[in-house]
Amino acid sequence: MGISTLSSNQSCFNPLGEPKTTLIDNARIVLSSRGPIDTVSILVAERRILAIGDKVEIRRKYGAWEEIIDARNCLAIPGFVNNHSHIAMALLRGLAEDLPLLNWLRDKIWPIEERLKPWQIEIGAALGAAESLLSGTTCVTSIYFYDPGGSEASAIEKTGLRGWIAHGVFDWMEEKGLRLTQELVAHFHGKDAGRIRIATSPHSPYSCSPDVLRKIEALRGKLNQKFGARYPILNTIHVAEARTEAHEIKTRYNVDASRGILKYLNSLGVLNSDTICAHCIHLTEDDYIALGETGASIASCPISNLKVGCGVADLPRIISHGTVLSLGTDGAASNNSLDMFETAKVASLLAKGLKGDTTQMSSKRTFSIATEGGAKSLHQDREFGSLFEGAKADIVLLDLSKISAIPFHDPYNYILYSARSSNVRDVLVDGRSLVRDGELISVNLENLRNRISSAVSEIATDD
Ligand SMILES: [Zn+2]
CATH class of the missing domain: 2.30.40.10 (Urease, subunit C, domain 1)
Known part of the structure; x- marks a missing residue:
């Protein structure tokens, strides 16, 4: 990345300054x-x-x-606390639509993500942060690819948004992923009086082997020996999003997860009250037992789940079970907004429709899930x-x-x-x-628009 790219990139941000009375x-x-x-x-x-x-x-x-x-x-x-997103994916909004999930990921999203440059990720995240702030979201949990030259963490830090940020780890980048997670923690964890926090994040149980899942949890334990007392490091993972996950896990790793993905994670010793499980659409009876045993929390993303055809999570059951429930938008490529007003409304309406009962997920309850629920999931309900x-x-x-x-x-x-x-x-x-x-105030929208158009034309040329 050239110096000129860095300097023009930085002009998307206005200086933050100290908070005022x-x-x-x-x-x-x-x-x-x-x-x-x-x-x-x-x-x-x-x-x-x-x-x-x-x-x-x-x-x-x-x-x-x-x-x-x-x-x-x-x-x-x-x-609002948007407890599951990939805010840099705002850059890929509208790029490809109405494709079967795996074609969308394998043919469109993943090939582009492989080529994304750090400055493109940073401005994508700046766009996502801008959209979040303008729509009343004050905290995001966001997972993407970290690079010291530009990242979601650097963009979130500069925009003033509150963030729990992670580098998503897959099998294919195990060593690099663990190293980048440690770098991300070293550079950003606890910055600006604790406004910026880092989490660990294995992408999913079907893209991380049992060994990789355990290694990430061991790394988190080691990091928490250093940081845990003041700013504990949590873990976030996609769970039971697609119907075929147990089959994928069996095919790739030859292990049986057919009695439930959460049960499987619990059997590996990687599920606990610090785990934020995104999606959780396809849960089994054993999964509910695992949730009860561990105190893991759930971040449901109803709009993304509908849009990619994965199904509808049974939020009334999750609530009645006593599990900490929060909401997320997921990335803007599968939503296509980061708007938590929409997400909260759809979550409530789906619950009413699913159960044929208008009393499910009342406005007050759903608003609390979209705000305090996220804070609880991050163990921060005494803070925000x-x-x-x-x-x-x-x-x-x-x-x-x-x-x-x-x-x-x-x-x-x-x-x-x-x-x-x-x-x-x-x-x-x-x-x-x-x-x-x-x-x-913290983002220069005109400069950001220009940088986004340059990034999008570069992506189109590469394609
Ligand atoms: Zn996601």
Whole structure:
């Protein structure tokens, strides 16, 4: 990668600066962890919510603030946690559609991914981060390919988004994958006061042998001896997405996973409460036992699952089982957006349709899964995922003057069933203002558009 590429790439980002003391003034409603509170202000200081209360009281107790955001006709909510994505794949959005899953992957996506350059991954991730922020997502769990020259981690760090980031490891790059995971941890884990975290990530039980799965878990154990006390390193993996996974595992590794993929992972000793399992569509009775025994969590991606024809996860059953459930968009190539409003709505509607029961996945429950559920899955529900004094200031303001908010009755029903990402007006992550009046602050969109067009024409020429 040439120096000129690096410098023009960096111009997609505006300097982040330090978080400021900010008053979110007079919000019409704050959706706090204790429920909705009318006509109230939020003081943000040192990256956290210092106070939720009356403005005059706040000033008397805490003194002045550096910035003020007028929130008179806004609903303040915790930001969404998109707990499974590959945000750099925003670059491949719309590239190929309506193909059978394996043709789509083998003929279109994987050959391009093999040739992607680090700067292309970084700007793809910048596009994904920009889309996430503009649609009210404040934290992503994202897995892609790490390179020190440009990566999802470097883009997420520069955009101000909160991220749990991993390098996806496959059999074919076992040694390199383990090395890159360690490099990623060394360069990024815990950066910016813990806003950036790294996870380990074997891609799946059908693309990683039992030996590779165990090696990755052993590496995680070793890394946690060093980092675990302050910033534990979690593990994330695709599980039971396709119907044919047990068959693939048998064919490739000659091991029997027919009683359930989670059961199989548990038998290898690689499933535990630090494991975030993406998808989990095709679960067996034994899988539910494995979930109960280990406390592993699930990140369901309903839109991607529908789009690639993999099926519908039984979220009501997962919830009634007591498993920690969160939601994700998956990559934009299989969605095609990173919009958690859409994802939460589809998750709720599918559950109602699946069970023939409108009471399944109520608006309040589903919103909690899309925010606090993600934070719980990351063991961070005491830090973010809901709005309370002391929480990290990951706050989204929705503009209630938009048509979809008129008339307005219940905040949860509005968010789940009628709000859309275009209702997002302001976004703070870790106390930093990253979207103001619908405009991104940390990303130069014009430069980013230019860089994306260069990348896309390069990809097309290579093809
Ligand atoms: Zn995925």
